[in-house]
Amino acid sequence: MPKKSSKTTPSFITELPLVVSPASEVVLLRRLEAARQMYNAxxxxxxxxVKLIRQSKDFNLARSLKASNPERKVLFKRARERYDFSEYALHSYSTHxxxxxxxYDxxxxxxxxxxxxxxxxxxxxxxFGKAKKVRFKGKNQMDSVEGKSNKSGIRWKGQSVEWSGLKLPALITSNDPVILHGLNSKVKYVRLVQTKGVRS
Incomplete structure (x- = not known):
């Protein structure tokens, strides 16, 4: 499902079904399972x-302060930094x-x-208290994966999605102007979504 965008125009999504052979399906399902395990990890x-952050003195002191107190944000930030809780830090963990x-592979x-x-x-x-818990993905519950850009990894090339040796042609059966506009626009990144009865 290529997502079309550029730096100067609003983003929008173009959805396209893909032609998936039995052999490609086996590889895709294996990768979705690997993605599920990786996400859970x-x-x-x-x-x-986060458990370490919540046990820290800085975090608990911050919670005791009023929201208007500027020290509150400083303490929260320090607790997060001490236990390396950031998006970038988790990216680094991905190397492991x-x-x-x-x-692997x-x-x-x-x-x-x-x-x-x-x-x-x-x-x-x-x-931040906006959710009570997170849900780990069970078997066959990872339905989508996406790339960071269209330069490598999961990407749109020509009229196909390519991903580390896999080539999945798009099924384009009409001259729908919305679809044609999407196909002629710049691709920001690609998301693969598995729907019931359809691999896309």
Whole structure:
């Protein structure tokens, strides 16, 4: 599902079904499973760091201060930095996961970093009290993966999605002006979404 955008115009999404052969489907399902395991590992690591933050003196002192107190933000920031809780830090952790046996050769670095960002944002909501918990993905529950840009990893090239040796042609069956506009626009990044009965 290529997402079209440029730096000077608003983003929009163009959805296209893909032609997936039985052999390609096997590879895609294997990669989605690797992505699921990787995402869960990111969640686990991020939650571990949040637990340490919540136990810290800085965090608990910050919670005791009024929201209007400028020291509150300073203390919260210091607690986060002390336990390396940031989107960038979780990206760095992806290097460790990328070279473990369960993920090696299945997930490219850009996709791994997007999974890290996804997990980080979910756990950050828990830290800020905007969510009570995060949900780990069960078997066959990872339905989408996406790239960071269209330069490498999951990308749109010609009229196909390419991903580390896989080539999945788009199924274009009409001259719909909306679809044609999307195909003629700049691609920001590509997201692969698995829907019921359709691999896309």
């Amino acid at each position: 990111y969640l686990g690591e991020a939650l571990r760091r 996961l990328k070279h473990s046996w369960a993920f 299945h997930i490219d670095s850009n996709t791994a970093q997007k999974l890290a960002t996804r997990a980080y944002k979910a756990v950050e909501r828990v830290l």
